Amino acid sequence: MNAVQEESILDVQSIKKYFPIKKGFLQKTIGYVKAVDDVKFHIRPGETFGLVGESGCGKTTLGRCILRAIEPSSGSVLFRDRQGNLRDVLKMDTKDLRAIRRDMQLIFQDPYSSLNPRMTVLSIIAEPLVCHGLLSGDQLKDRVKELMELVGLNSRHLERYPHAFSGGQRQRIGIARALATEPKFIVCDEAVSALDVSVQAQIINLLQDLQERLDLSYLFISHDLGVIQHISNRVGVMYVGQMVETASSKDLFASPKHPYTEALLSAKPIPDPRRKSNRIILSGDVANPANPPTGCYFHPRCPYAADVCRKDAPVMKQVGDGHYAACHFAGELKLRGAGSLSC
Template sequence: MAKRLLDVVNLNKEFQVKSDKTFFRKPASIRVLSDVSFELYEGETLSIVGESGCGKTTLGRCIVRGMNATSGQVLYHTEDGGRVDFLSLRGKDFKKLRKEIQMIFQDPYSSLSPRMSVYDIISEPLLANFKLSKSEVEEKVTDIAQKTGLNVSYLRRYPHAFSGGQRQRIAIARSLISNPRLIVCDEAVSALDVSIKAQIINLLKDLQQQLQITYIFISHDLSIVQNISDRVAVMHLGKIVELAHVELLFKQPKHPYTEALLSAVPEPDPDLKKDRIILEGEVPNPANPPSGCHFHPRCAYKTDLCVKKEPELMSIGDGHYVACHYANDLKLRGVNHDES
């Protein structure tokens, strides 16, 4: 059993939005994350999936403190066996652990400074977190550039001279240079061509094996998620509605929303016809979520209980967690349902 690296406990994030022009009216509150909880183990890849606006990116940024969570904890298990709340750290304590949790952003074009050379971009985390000589910095930058497939002779060039795939390799090298234990990949391949996506995914998997890195992989592409993940968490309207090992979730989903997402996964066989589940109705408004289960307005299996009572995320065995009143009763289709 792998050691725990992270415990996310009841994480919430709210944004205040002005409701109208009335000066004395309080601003409206939109809850983007609602009591999100899960554990993360060393060396695994946990993917976070869901449609646009479900809170995936906000979750990733709150974990790395790219934005401040409204409430909740991110309990980080240190290498010496201790456990600290990463969100409450300040000053030197925060800086000490900051280098161990890094992030790869979605857009390789806007995440790199056009005023800095590739060498300066990759070496910047070293200069900010360590006291190293010039030769030591150069050695580490050269080593990580080679591991990420970058041409060392091009390190003095600027980002505009590189393609999207090469830029993402630069971003990966920058995130790895401080020897982190956890990397949050926020749609790290969504802006790339299909062939380049495969190269970057294979690179991430190879680096994980070499360097013993843990990934939180945020994506909407379930084909990639199936290839890279150990476990998958499905988010809907700021909540995790299902979490399971990747094989179990893809073959035997237990939440109707997961079933609908899986029905959109393309089949490699062009002769195989697949019934796509089209969700009817509008996506719920996070500023005014529906009563009971937030998915019930678009769920084909809803009952009066779903309208009145919100289900809790409960274990149904084998590391499988579902937030559905009828998780043990529904017979839902997975990706390989035709073969079973």
């Protein structure tokens, strides 16, 4: 076991998810969509790892592969169980996977479609406890009341249905459901993107408070750079299924080392009407994951691309303390951070 694994609650190694492209009467496979392509990262206990990138870059697919909600094509997901052992989630049988899922939960993006409209709040929050056979009867009801109060809901509303709640309240119900089995790790899949800005702030503050009180670790998936910067300890940037840069939130926003990250940061809104944004507009289109370009996937749009970028795929290399970038010229380019992309 290496040093990274010793300090990690989650260690993702070379995860790939290729969706087959089928054609013809016999549905012959003629290619693959490389939704997640050889991604590696780790998360420490009590840490929030932010995952950011354009829509369609593979963030949600990666999160679901980690939870094994969909089966990855290859790779490994090492998760630390309650006994302190790192175990590969992808090699578990049905019984072991069911047990480990008590510790790995998911908060969905849409608080409207993620709650069954035919179930009461009591039934929704109690469902994980019932499925795992943890509680029943009065103990079950008391636990649901405790969870509702934990996320800031009135426990007298147990028998109400989801339609009686606002979007922010519904997301609190989803958070209570995720916390029911006392997990150690939660994937927050765009958990605040469907909410109003003021409600987003309330939910983010709630998640941070719960993390501190319950010693939770988060994989926080979002396309909102402001949210990612606020909530994350470390950040990973994805482009066309690949991780192109990882660093602490402070380092990544102040001094990006990959040209795509620089362009992404330039799109971050500036909360000051007196300052003008110096937006970087990339040429061309996002690469097709079913037919990506040779070499670096970003080179057709990169203003710094050279011949080596068109021929050879870059490898992730260390360019600072805990800072890694998959760029041939990482550490050599003078890229602008979020604070310098305005005037």
